[in-house]
Amino acid sequence: MQRYILSLDAGTTSNRAILFNYSGEIVAVAQQEFEQIYPHSGWVEHNPETIWDTQLQVLKEVLKKAEVLPDQIESIGITNQRETTILWNRETGKPIYNAIVWQDRRTADTCDDLKTHGYEKMVAEKTGLVIDAYFSGTKIKWILDNVQGARKLAAEGKLAFGTVDTWLLWKLSDGKLHVTDASNASRTMIYNIHTLQWDEELLKLLDIPVGILPEVKPSSLVYGTTDPDLLGYGIPIGGIAGDQQAALFGQMCIKPGMVKNTYGTGCFVVMNTGNKPITSKNKLLTTIGWQIGTEVTYALEGSIFMGGAVVQWLRDQLGIISSSSEIEELASQVEDSGGVAFVQGFVGLGAPHWDQYATGTIIGLRRASTKAHIARAALEAIAFSSIEVIETMVDDSGIELNELRVDGGASVDNLLMQIQADSIQTKLVRPKITETTALGVAYLAGLATGFWQNIDEIKNQWQADKVFEPVADTTKIKKVIVDWKRAVERSKHWYGE
Numbered sequence: 001m002q003r004y005i006l007s008l009d010a011g012t013t014s015n016r017a018i019l020f021n022y023s024g025e026i027v028a029v030a031q032q033e034f035e036q037i038y039p040h041s042g043w044v045e046h047n048p049e050t051i052w053d054t055q056l057q058v059l060k061e062v063l064k065k066a067e068v069l070p071d072q073i074e075s076i077g078i079t080n081q082r083e084t085t086i087l088w089n090r091e092t093g094k095p096i097y098n099a100i101v102w103q104d105r106r107t108a109d110t111c112d113d114l115k116t117h118g119y120e121k122m123v124a125e126k127t128g129l130v131i132d133a134y135f136s137g138t139k140i141k142w143i144l145d146n147v148q149g150a151r152k153l154a155a156e157g158k159l160a161f162g163t164v165d166t167w168l169l170w171k172l173s174d175g176k177l178h179v180t181d182a183s184n185a186s187r188t189m190i191y192n193i194h195t196l197q198w199d200e201e202l203l204k205l206l207d208i209p210v211g212i213l214p215e216v217k218p219s220s221l222v223y224g225t226t227d228p229d230l231l232g233y234g235i236p237i238g239g240i241a242g243d244q245q246a247a248l249f250g251q252m253c254i255k256p257g258m259v260k261n262t263y264g265t266g267c268f269v270v271m272n273t274g275n276k277p278i279t280s281k282n283k284l285l286t287t288i289g290w291q292i293g294t295e296v297t298y299a300l301e302g303s304i305f306m307g308g309a310v311v312q313w314l315r316d317q318l319g320i321i322s323s324s325s326e327i328e329e330l331a332s333q334v335e336d337s338g339g340v341a342f343v344q345g346f347v348g349l350g351a352p353h354w355d356q357y358a359t360g361t362i363i364g365l366r367r368a369s370t371k372a373h374i375a376r377a378a379l380e381a382i383a384f385s386s387i388e389v390i391e392t393m394v395d396d397s398g399i400e401l402n403e404l405r406v407d408g409g410a411s412v413d414n415l416l417m418q419i420q421a422d423s424i425q426t427k428l429v430r431p432k433i434t435e436t437t438a439l440g441v442a443y444l445a446g447l448a449t450g451f452w453q454n455i456d457e458i459k460n461q462w463q464a465d466k467v468f469e470p471v472a473d474t475t476k477i478k479k480v481i482v483d484w485k486r487a488v489e490r491s492k493h494w495y496g497e
Contacts, residue, residue, distance in 0.1 A: 002068075006018075006076045006077070006442075009243070012084075012102070020438075026433065026435060029065075034054045040106070043106050046098060048098065052167070074449055075236045075445040077240070079438060079441040080184070080242060084136075085163065086163070086167045087212070090160050093171075105348060105356060107141070110141065114138075115131055127193060127202070128287055130283055130354050131189070133356060134350070136163060141206045159211075162178070163180060166184070172226045174230070177224045182196065182288045193277060218291040220290070220291075222238045224237060238445035239441045247437040247440055248260050251440070253405060255274075256273055256399070261386055262411075264409055265307060266303060266306060266309065270302075271301075277298040282392035290444065300393055302352065302389025302393060306345075309344075313346065330372050331375040331376040341486075342381040343381060344382070345358035346359075357495040361490060384481055390404070390424055403428070425470045429468075
């Protein structure tokens with residue numbers, strides 16, 4: 001009987017289920033978008049029940065599409081939008097508030113207060129992170145402080161916290177498993193990446209009771225099974241990894257110095273740094289890539305909050321394209337951006353700026369500027385913001401970039417990939433299977449059950465689809481990048497004091 005690995009890919013705007021065979025090939029995919037909730041400016045929420053419902057629907061749909069029975073699934077892997085924070089009642093299984101999404105900025109003032117009181121160094125040393133509203137810690141505190149009865153439930157041992165992976169695992173197991181993995185824990189701002197424990201000092205600082213937290217386990221491990229009543233059979237759940245760490249593993253960036261960039265809702269550049277964490281001098285994040293057994297692989301990461309989401313904004317808010325795939329054709333109508341610079345600071349700026357009060361900016365407009373120039377400038381913004389991160393990553397690690405492995409929805413845009421190759425003056429390699437996030441956690445889940453015996457067995461499956469070599473005039477593109485960086489400076493500190 002043919003057996004498969006099932007990846008549940010819980011994204012920021014949609015949930016997917018992807019079925020992989022032993023060769024790492026996609027057998028079937030099911031996807032469903034879900035609602036984005038914006039209660040106030042800078043606030044972003046999801047309904048946790050909707051996250052679960054859509055994930056369960058696509059899980060069932062992918063099995064039906066592939067005509068695969070639940071007992072043919074060797075193992076399930078869960079990969080997820082990270083930092084997004086959910087608190088629920090252990091007894092009822094009901095969330096006490098909407099999920100506060102990683103993009104949400106409501107705790108910016110709390111973060112500023114922590115910085116004012118001099119906690120940046122301590123947080124960085126323990127967690128590898130900067131103090132920012134991006135991470136889960138201050139979101140947990142906000143829910144505990146602002147939802148009536150939350151602290152009482154916590155004191156009574158009735159409250160549970162989880163990132164989206166933990167929430168889905170809880171629901172899949174009918175409340176039997178309250179677990180996360182090291183990669184997701186390392187994104188909460190309350191987990192010590194050196195001791196591999198929830199940090200008592202940080203929990204006290206944010207007034208978070210340890211009793212609400214999940215157990216932290218390796219990224220490749222059989223945690224338990226799905227509730228047999230859910231699908232008629234208890235399927236092992238063998239892998240969990242945050243989406244960007246899963247993509248690093250799926251790209252087979254398994255040696256120190258290997259780098260990938262995922263062009264999703266945001267852009268996430270991640271470098272494998274091996275078994276020792278490298279402290280960034282340039283406000284990049286030191287994070288856990290994955291843990292297999294007792295061995296931890298660390299990574300450096302630069303998070304760009306708006307990547308492919310820029311294209312969605314051009315489609316939904318500006319209306320200059322009717323589908324995301326049209327941007328490449330529109331931007332190709334002009335040779336350059338005509339002096340237009342686009343800064344995607346819609347939810348502030350991430351690495352290496354970490355400016356919570358920056359704004360989205362389009363500058364350099366003239367009477368002759370067209371929507372094609374704006375489209376081209378938007379693609380340049382995605383590429384140029386990635387350069388900033390790559391430059392600081394090379395500086396931090398002392399490792400020169402030989403190639404950049406790319407994936408994510410926007411990586412199918414050949415023009416964007418060429419702009420990226422030209423701007424970093426290094427070749428880009430796009431793999432045959434660009435669903436590397438789902439593939440990475442599939443590999444982790446399969447390793448846990450022996451579906452694949454070891455990483456060497458998996459490594460041989462990775463294949464390049466297309467290589468982009470730099471071809472542009474370096475003097476010209478350097479000038480465009482300089483102008484874009486000037487635009488970034490003008491977008492900073494727009495909101496706030």
